[in-house]
Amino acid sequence: MKFSYLFIRNKPLFSDFMRLSLPALGNDVVWGVGFAMYSVIIDHMGTDAVAANSFVVVVRNFGTILCFGMASAGGILLGQKIGQNQLEAAAANAKKLLRLTVITGVVGGLIVLAATPLC
Structure with a gap:
């Protein structure tokens, strides 16, 4: 692997990259703006709403950590089996x-x- 390989131009590869990555970039930008607006709206609701939201975010994160961890681990394990060409397994x-x-x-x-009763 040479450092100069990073700067090689390949028009078909670049067009595929742009076609596939721009929608993902747009999605991430919209999510980022949405989360920023969510914080702004909560902030305008007062200190009680900010405190309640802080608690809810922690509880929600505990609930979603399990799901995201399982999805990531499953993706790695399945990718390994597929990479070893063990499709039935x-x-x-x-x-x-x-x-x-x-x-x-x-x-x-x-x-x-x-x-929920604590909120």
């Missing part, structure tokens, strides 16, 4: 991960619901 693991993902989603939802 990958399909079997995908079914198990699907069940496990539903269970972790329910557990995450229960964590959020359990904290």
